[in-house]
Amino acid sequence: xxxxxxxxxxxxxxxxxxxxxxxxxxxxxxxxxxxxxxxxxxxxxxxxxxxxxxxxxxxxxxxxxxxxxxxxxxxxxxxxxxxxxxxxxxxxxxxxxxxxxxxxxxxxxxxxxxxxxxxxxxxxxxxxxxxxxxxxxxxxxxxxxxxxxxxxxxxxxxxxxxxxxxxxxxxxxxxxxxxxxxxxxxxxxxxxxxxxxxxxxxxxxxxxxxxxxxxxxxxxxxxxxxxxxxxxxxxxxxxxxxxxxxxxxxxxxxxxxxxxxxxxxxxxxxxxxxxxxxxxxxxxxxxxxxxxxxxxxxxxxxxxxxxxxxxxxxxxxxxxxxxxxxxxxxxxxxxxxxxxxxxxxxxxxxxxxxxxxxxxxxxxxxxxxxxxxxxxxxxxxxxxxxxxxxxxxxxxxxxxxxxxxxxxxxxxxxxxxxxxxxxxxxxxxxxxxxxxxxxxxxxxxxxxxxxxxxxxxxxxxxxxxxxxxxxxxxxxxxxxxxxxxxxxxxxxxxxxxxxxxxxxxxxxxxxxxxxxxxxxxxxxxxxxxxxxxxxxxxxxxxxxxxxxxxxxxxxxxxxxxxxxx
Numbered sequence: 001x002x003x004x005x006x007x008x009x010x011x012x013x014x015x016x017x018x019x020x021x022x023x024x025x026x027x028x029x030x031x032x033x034x035x036x037x038x039x040x041x042x043x044x045x046x047x048x049x050x051x052x053x054x055x056x057x058x059x060x061x062x063x064x065x066x067x068x069x070x071x072x073x074x075x076x077x078x079x080x081x082x083x084x085x086x087x088x089x090x091x092x093x094x095x096x097x098x099x100x101x102x103x104x105x106x107x108x109x110x111x112x113x114x115x116x117x118x119x120x121x122x123x124x125x126x127x128x129x130x131x132x133x134x135x136x137x138x139x140x141x142x143x144x145x146x147x148x149x150x151x152x153x154x155x156x157x158x159x160x161x162x163x164x165x166x167x168x169x170x171x172x173x174x175x176x177x178x179x180x181x182x183x184x185x186x187x188x189x190x191x192x193x194x195x196x197x198x199x200x201x202x203x204x205x206x207x208x209x210x211x212x213x214x215x216x217x218x219x220x221x222x223x224x225x226x227x228x229x230x231x232x233x234x235x236x237x238x239x240x241x242x243x244x245x246x247x248x249x250x251x252x253x254x255x256x257x258x259x260x261x262x263x264x265x266x267x268x269x270x271x272x273x274x275x276x277x278x279x280x281x282x283x284x285x286x287x288x289x290x291x292x293x294x295x296x297x298x299x300x301x302x303x304x305x306x307x308x309x310x311x312x313x314x315x316x317x318x319x320x321x322x323x324x325x326x327x328x329x330x331x332x333x334x335x336x337x338x339x340x341x342x343x344x345x346x347x348x349x350x351x352x353x354x355x356x357x358x359x360x361x362x363x364x365x366x367x368x369x370x371x372x373x374x375x376x377x378x379x380x381x382x383x384x385x386x387x388x389x390x391x392x393x394x395x396x397x398x399x400x401x402x403x404x405x406x407x408x409x410x411x412x413x414x415x416x417x418x419x420x421x422x423x424x425x426x427x428x429x430x431x432x433x434x435x436x437x438x439x440x441x442x443x444x445x446x447x448x449x450x451x452x453x454x455x456x457x458x459x460x461x462x463x464x465x466x467x468x469x470x471x472x473x474x475x476x477x478x479x480x481x482x483x484x485x486x487x488x489x490x491x492x493x494x495x496x497x498x499x500x501x502x503x504x505x506x507x508x509x510x511x512x513x514x515x516x517x518x519x520x521x522x523x524x525x526x527x528x529x530x531x532x533x534x535x536x537x538x539x540x541x542x543x544x545x546x547x548x549x550x551x552x553x554x555x556x557x558x559x560x561x562x563x564x565x
Contacts, residue, residue: 007531009280010543012288012440013515017545020084020438024565029082029438031563032092033552037077040070040096041205044103048201052113052188063107070103082438083564085548088512093432098390101425105396106204116204117185117214119223120353124180124246177254177343177357180246185214186353199352208389211361212354217391219367219384223360249357254343257359261335268329269519275322276514277524281531284315285514287441291315291502309498316498319505326518327387328365335362365389373493374486377467379460381493382423394425412465419457427453430504437511448507452500459496517541 006014023029047066051059074096083089110116189196203212210216216223249257279285282296295301295311304310338356342348348356355361365387372385398418407414430449437443470477508514517540524530526538552563 007280007536008283008288009286009515009531012286013543014545016438016440016512016515017084017543019440020082020565021545023082023438030080030554030559031552031565032077032081032083032086033559033561033563036558036561037081040073040077040099040103043069043073044099044106044205045201047103047107048112048204049197051107053190063112067100067103067107071100074100078432078436082436084438084546085564087433087437087516088439089437090433090511090513090516093434093436094429096436097429097432098393101390101393101429102205102208105393109396109400113188115215117187118200118203119183119212119355119358120186121181121349121355122184122353123349124182177348178248178251179349180248181349181355182246183355195351196353199354203352203354208392209363210392211363212358215392217388219388219391220363221360223358254357257335257357258340261332261340261362265329265332265336268325268332270523272322272325272329273519273522273524275318275325276518277522277529278318279322279514282315285318285509287439287509287512287515291506312502313498316501316505319501319508322514323508324366327389329518331365331387374489377460377463377489378456378493378496379464380489381497382456382460390426390429394422397421397425415464416457416461419461420454423453423457424450427451430507434507434511437513439510439512441510441512443507443511445507448503448510452503452507455500455503456496459500463492 024031043066047063051062051066053059054062078093078096081092083092086092086095106112106116186200189200207213209220211220211223283289284291284293284295291312293311295304295314300311300314303314338348339362343357367380367384369381369385372380372383374380376384395418398414398421401417401421402409402414407417427450430453431445434443434445434449520541521538522530522536522540523538525536525540528536530536547565550563550565552559552561554560
């Protein structure tokens with residue numbers, strides 16, 4: 001097919017491919033090199049696994065050295081590597097920034113030995129009529145947290161114990177996932193084998209929201225769990241003679257969890273395919289036209305004649321919807337793999353002590369939008385509705401600073417510090433992602449995503465300050481009907497995002513975020529709904545001249561690796 005017969009989308013991809021190949025050929029950048037460019041993760045893993053065993057003074061120094069190594073190596077990767085995979089290279093900067101932030105939160109802001117405790121399972125081996133635990137399976141690994149403790153009242157519908165013994169026996173025979181177990185809090189696993197140590201360490205590094213950990217973020221609902229280690233003393237007197245009960249998941253609940261995981265994945269997959277198919281027919285999402293440019297969608301063009309801001313609103317809303325759909329698809333992979341695929345293949349208790357089938361480990365990534373915004377305004381949008389994947393890492397530095405400086409956590413100084421640090425780090429994550437993309441248009445990391453997130457901090461501070469002053473000095477504001485206050489919150493959020501949103505949305509488009517193919521098979525384009533009609537085909541991970549991987553032979557031995565282009 002001649003190039004002039006290509007759709008605008010395919011021509012744009014081809015032009016970017018040619019520019020990328022030329023840049024690699026001239027030595028301006030190199031592809032992402034595996035395994036060398038993943039070494040920062042190894043530095044963190046080794047620091048977490050080894051330093052708690054060292055004397056305190058040596059351990060602290062070793063942790064700082066590991067953090068500096070992660071920082072320096074991450075900076076090198078950001079400056080030298082480019083790829084068309086990983087969302088057009090956006091993932092290089094984003095993952096490097098997050099690796100540095102998470103390393104700082106774990107190694108610098110906390111004490112590995114005392115501040116991190118994980119919920120783990122201890123298999124209860126039982127025979128007919130005997131449900132006593134096998135002592136070797138539920139033994140104490142750490143003197144202060146490895147012991148079995150009482151279970152609080154269930155707060156999350158999950159691991160219902162079977163009500164009749166026949167069903168329990170049947171479930172146990174059907175698959176290992178339904179065997180009884182106890183939950184315990186496990187601190188750093190001294191002397192319990194390399195597999196357990198690796199399992200605990202990797203989980204700490206990759207559990208962004210801490211859903212199975214003591215540092216589980218506040219916006220995630222409580223999990224049905226044992227009493228937290230730091231609260232055991234408060235309730236020990238009332239539970240001295242209470243034997244903790246084993247728990248298990250019935251086959252019916254297991255199927256329900258797995259069915260929901262498959263449904264969520266399929267829904268998000270189809271939604272993302274729909275949005276992607278729409279995006280590639282609009283030059284704005286290809287990074288070729290400004291936000292206010294005329295739309296190729298006739299229905300939107302007619303609407304814009306009546307409402308002049310319609311095109312801007314729709315493009316901003318679709319940009320947010322695209323981010324939500326993409327993240328939701330990624331997040332749905334966790335319950336799909338760990339709760340569905342993996343347990344059907346092997347006995348997961350032999351690989352990990354994490355309670356992979358607890359529904360509480362897979363809480364929703366998004367709060368209800370109306371509840372979050374209408375009750376809490378801009379703070380509710382970012383603090384409740386929006387995904388909280390980075391919350392732990394970006395909030396730890398300000399927590400430590402507030403404590404060190406002995407500030408009132410609820411005072412204006414502490415609040416402003418917390419907002420600026422958290423949103424400044426969020427902006428840095430996205431700014432580095434913008435910087436490492438390989439795109440046809442110039443991205444603007446500082447005046448785009450970084451400024452956008454700093455303005456969100458300013459907006460939250462302004463709104464909360466006005467509400468506080470109004471409630472303190474104007475008594476009549478406290479008597480304002482709830483519906484009026486909710487409407488004001490909603491209007492403020494919409495207005496603020498309407499004027500600040502283009503800073504981030506335009507940068508996404510310029511970076512080529514929407515050029516990336518998130519799904520390998522597109523039902524809609526296979527049926528002919530893409531810009532190239534049925535010539536687009538079902539298989540999307542094909543682009544003329546592109547390649548995924550290859551052997552990279554550099555001048556030095558450490559430059560010889562698997563290249564991801």
